[in-house]
Every structure is written in structure tokens, then in C-alpha cells.
Amino acid sequence: MKLYLDPGHGGSDPGAIGNGLREKDIALDIALKIRSILTNQYENVQVKMSRTGDTSKSLSQRTNEANSWDADFYLSIHCNAFNGSAKGYEDYIHTSLADSSTTAKYQDIIHAEVIKVNQLQDRGQKKANFHVLRESAMPALLTENGFIDNAQDAALMKQSSWRQKVAQGHANGIEKAFSLIKKQNDDSKTDAVYKVIAGAFKSRENADERVTFLRSKGIDSFVVTLSISGETWYRVQAGAFSNRENAEKRLEEVKRTGIEDAYILTESTSGNSNS
Numbered sequence: 001m002k003l004y005l006d007p008g009h010g011g012s013d014p015g016a017i018g019n020g021l022r023e024k025d026i027a028l029d030i031a032l033k034i035r036s037i038l039t040n041q042y043e044n045v046q047v048k049m050s051r052t053g054d055t056s057k058s059l060s061q062r063t064n065e066a067n068s069w070d071a072d073f074y075l076s077i078h079c080n081a082f083n084g085s086a087k088g089y090e091d092y093i094h095t096s097l098a099d100s101s102t103t104a105k106y107q108d109i110i111h112a113e114v115i116k117v118n119q120l121q122d123r124g125q126k127k128a129n130f131h132v133l134r135e136s137a138m139p140a141l142l143t144e145n146g147f148i149d150n151a152q153d154a155a156l157m158k159q160s161s162w163r164q165k166v167a168q169g170h171a172n173g174i175e176k177a178f179s180l181i182k183k184q185n186d187d188s189k190t191d192a193v194y195k196v197i198a199g200a201f202k203s204r205e206n207a208d209e210r211v212t213f214l215r216s217k218g219i220d221s222f223v224v225t226l227s228i229s230g231e232t233w234y235r236v237q238a239g240a241f242s243n244r245e246n247a248e249k250r251l252e253e254v255k256r257t258g259i260e261d262a263y264i265l266t267e268s269t270s271g272n273s274n275s
Helices: 023-041 059-069 102-117 151-157 160-177 186-190 204-216 244-256
Strands: 002-007 046-049 073-080 089-094 122-128 140-147 192-201 222-228 231-241 263-268
Touching: 002 023, 002 059, 023 046, 023 073, 023 140, 023 160, 023 231, 046 059, 073 160, 089 102, 102 122, 102 140, 102 160, 140 151, 151 160, 160 222, 192 204, 192 244, 204 222, 204 231, 231 244, 244 263
Parallel strands: 002 046, 002 073, 073 140, 089 122
Antiparallel strands: 089 140, 192 231, 192 263, 222 231
């Protein structure tokens, strides 16, 4: 299955702005997390992203790229805005499509899975004449993941754990829509998770800078807050894998960016961990 994954806006176009957030950043973070879930956990999935960093790209460039790559599905990730008064989640397919179309069936499945986990008001399934829906040659869906100018929705958007849930909801929907098969790995008996740690900081700002740097290199990462001996630390995590070999590959990617102090943290499902 070939997924063209399109985080909206980027570069000189911030998208919607509100509550100290920019749509382009939220959309990119969710999309990177979707890519990570799909490529790490499922067989025979290829993901091409319109952007993996804060870069500008026209709508035509995005759909032309998806069409020339012959993608099976076009998924565009966005956030909404409406004077702070509206809130919730909605998604769109093109206005020309019947409710019985394949695209509409994909929308039904993905909408249901995202709503299960995103803690947002369900604003329903909609249709619109957006460029990415109209000009894509394959089934296409655009999701609006909350209203960035609504304080309640924005409070959720600020949480990395919430963005991870939203990404998982999208991935669950794609799994069902396209009958994806989960990977089997030799490490399944160990019940271990291998986390790639790309730094730990006492300053949240320094941790956020490290995340921004890694994302500029196309490496998905996020900040985990933890307490050690009564002190708050901010750990930068650049992936979690059930397969040690995959974790080592990610570690090498991180180290090639110049971050030499990165390491793998092994955690068992029972809660014990070893570095």
C-alpha cells in the first residue's frame, strides 16, 4: 500500500494560528507520527510525505507528486480555526463523490477510528472542493484535527501524547481500510521495547530545540517529561521499536546528525528498563 501523507501548509505558510500554536507544526508532528507507526508496525507499506520539515510546497506540487508516484491513498493532515468559537474534529472528501464511493467508505472507517481516540467533539464527515481532494488521482481524505484557536482543543494539541493518539487513530483507520498486516518480529517473545534517546535536558526549551533539529533532518522525535530523584527532566525520544535491529538503525540515523550521546533504552513491558 502506497500512502501519500501530506501535512498541510509549511515554510512561509503557517496555516491557522492560535493559542501559541501554528497549524503547520501540529500537522507535521501528527503526520510524522503516522509515518512512524505505519512503517514500523505494518508489512508492505510505503509512505511518501509532501514535507518532513518546515518547508514550503505548493498544492499543485503536492498532488502532482502523489499522482506521479501512483499512490493508493492521499491523506492530508490539518487543523481548523474559526474565531475561537468552534471546536472538534471533521474530515472531508471531494464534493463530486457519492456516499457509496470507495473514498467515502475509507472516510467512514478512518473517521470512526480517529474519533475513538482524539477526545474531540465529532463534527461529522463532510465534502468540499479542496485542491488536494479534487486534483489527486487516487482516493483522498483531508482531516481537520481540532480548532487551533479554541482553548479547549489547543490544550490537547499541545500534548505530544495527544498527537500520538491522533496519529494512532489515523493509522488504525488505514489498517482497517486497506487490510494491512502487522509485522511479526523475532523479538516478540522478549516483551521488550527499544527506545532511541537523543538527549535529556533540564530545560524544556533545550529539549524542544533538539526535537526541532531532528525534525529538520527528517527524524520524528518528541519530548517525554520525567522525574528523576525529585528533579524534572525532558527526554528527547526518536522512536520506539519492538525490534532491536530497527532501533539500532534509527540510532545510527540520529548519530549521523552529529548527536553522539544518543543511546538505546531497553524497557520491558513489566516496567523494568536498562540503558
